[in-house]
Amino acid sequence: MSQRPILxxxxxxxxxxxxxxxxxxxxxxxHQTGAAMNVFLLAYGAAILSFLGGTRWGxxxxxxxxxxxxxxxxxxxxxPLAGWAALIIEVVMASPLAYAVLITGLxxxxxxxxxxxxxxxxxxxxxxxxxxxxxxxxxxxxAAAVF
Numbered sequence: 001m002s003q004r005p006i007l008x009x010x011x012x013x014x015x016x017x018x019x020x021x022x023x024x025x026x027x028x029x030x031h032q033t034g035a036a037m038n039v040f041l042l043a044y045g046a047a048i049l050s051f052l053g054g055t056r057w058g059x060x061x062x063x064x065x066x067x068x069x070x071x072x073x074x075x076x077x078x079x080p081l082a083g084w085a086a087l088i089i090e091v092v093m094a095s096p097l098a099y100a101v102l103i104t105g106l107x108x109x110x111x112x113x114x115x116x117x118x119x120x121x122x123x124x125x126x127x128x129x130x131x132x133x134x135x136x137x138x139x140x141x142x143a144a145a146v147f
Contacts, residue, residue, distance in 0.1 A: 003125070004128075005125065009129055015133070018041075018044045019041070019136060020140050022144070026038055038090060038144065039090055039091070041144055042086050042087055042090050043087060045086065046082075046083025046087050048137065049082055049083035049102065049109065052109045053080045054076070056112070056116075057077075059116070059122065060073060078105075078108075079109055082104070096146075099142070106138055110130055110131075113126065114130070
């Protein structure tokens with residue numbers, strides 16, 4: 001069994017604080033403040049999607065520095081674009097669709113990362129971490145969108 005480094009788990013769990021905290025604040029605040037909390041939560045989700053896309057870009061460049069796979073690099077641009085689209089949707093329409101875009105992006109990124117672990121592109125310890133982080137992030141976004 002592969003060794004699980006502690007720092008990625010500590011940082012990952014710390015990174016859940018804005019998801020959970022802002023999801024709670026969207027429900028506990030007055031209308032105008034709650035709307036701002038929605039934007040803050042969606043902006044954080046967009047930042048996380050950008051980070052995840054960047055991990056794929058970096059992994060591909062590390063895997064093959066002289067000839068990175070073009071499709072992988074292009075697909076790695078999808079998460080930040082999805083996050084950006086979610087923010088635009090929220091600012092223009094204040095629609096739950098913004099949450100759906102982020103949730104879909106997180107789930108699709110998780111599936112891609114799952115496949116990377118299975119292909120040994122990413123280490124085995126990464127999968128339990130991604131399961132935990134994706135589950136809590138998605139549940140936080142769902143709670144903010146639905147309640």
